[in-house]
Amino acid sequence: MAEALTSWQAVADEVLARIRRRDWAPGDLIPNEVDLAGEMGCARTTVNRALRHLAEAGYLERRRKAGTRVALNPVRRATLRIPVIREEVEARGAHYDHALILREEGAPPLAVRSLLHLPPDRRLLHVVALHLADGAPYAHEDRWVDTETVPDFATLDLTQQSANAWLVQNVPYTRGALALSAMAADPDTAEALGCAPGAALFTLERTTWKAARPITWVRLAYPPGHRLTTDL
């Protein structure tokens, strides 16, 4: 008889091996926890931990009473590291710096206003900055901040500290949304990044909320060729 699998990792590995080996094909119902525990020679808790892990990873689908099935579409999930730009730059061994390009109150464009659910006359603080790696443009930041939600932000010296760094440290958000996209470089952005107007830029937009109140909308635009990568 086979050695007992007494660690949840070992159980998970065995189950995954059976899935890869097609002993259990996509859509198949696999044995319940009690039976598996008997077969593996361990406690049900251990099997539960293993199966729960595989379900979180997208390999299994579990429902009470209905049992556990091998996922039909091994759900492709990628966990992205959201760039905290300073760290991202320094991780590459480069010197980080940032330059403030603009800081003024004004009415946000319609797209931003509607994303943040703001009334038409509402004014926000508009901040534009450039992030540098060893002096070269690394990312262009366009941000609108609701200073009613974050009053302290209005008095901040943004030449000393980037808006992002301060917000991350001081204003925990309760809800946020992320959107990845591409945009053609407008003249100002192109000049800041040192690329041609109209060039294809990878963009990352983030909207954050503190309870029902918007904190900020920010769009980072990266120079042509920039890639955000992760393992699967």
Added chain:
Amino acid sequence: MAEALTSWQAVADEVLARIRRRDWAPGDLIPNEVDLAGEMGCARTTVNRALRHLAEAGYLERRRKAGTRVALNPVRRATLRIPVIREEVEARGAHYDHALILREEGAPPLAVRSLLHLPPDRRLLHVVALHLADGAPYAHEDRWVDTETVPDFATLDLTQQSANAWLVQNVPYTRGALALSAMAADPDTAEALGCAPGAALFTLERTTWKAARPITWVRLAYPPGHRLTTDL
């Protein structure tokens, strides 16, 4: 005395509340599991489950003997659902279809060859296709497949079934990489997608491996304006 928190969810909520309330500031060491269990009136296992969950979510950092600290950079992870295009289209209530544009053997470009660690003379199967939603272009797919790793792919009728659908169902990968970026539309892609040449396209590249052997490299290019979104 407060009600005992006897579910790991309740414990996690309470800990998260204390972090948000700054009772425990970023970098702070929080009480150990035994003490917390005493305070909350539950078993240590329950506290462990809660803290493990918060650590996985990025709120805490845990090390044996060193204890549990509030993360300095709160949640900098986003889990993206990688689009399985057909489902993505149908989830929007649209009719999915795809058209095969090209299917021929050839030498891959240098970029692809080096990503897959292939020798210079190696030939792969090149597949170009267009994914449609209600007849409109939804995404342009450019793919190279290693038919030595996946011999069955060579005989597949790609007009019946998309390359992606078949590979996902039949060739589980053991390792993969994902890169998100932007590119300017080349003339062929622009024509397929019905946009202007040079337009900024959001792209998603995936490379997958079966053990040490490459399976496929694929790049999906989306029409201007497409966004990949997730909650934080």
Added chain:
DNA sequence: CAGTGGTCTAGACCACGGT
């Protein structure tokens, strides 16, 4: 060495949701 998280166990009860 000793403190802290990591895990396993056996048993119990609960909650959801097919039938």
Added chain:
DNA sequence: CCGTGGTCTAGACCACTGT
């Protein structure tokens, strides 16, 4: 109704790592 996963408990031992 009742099978299945979800969770809690109390106790135990282990593994890592700071001191």
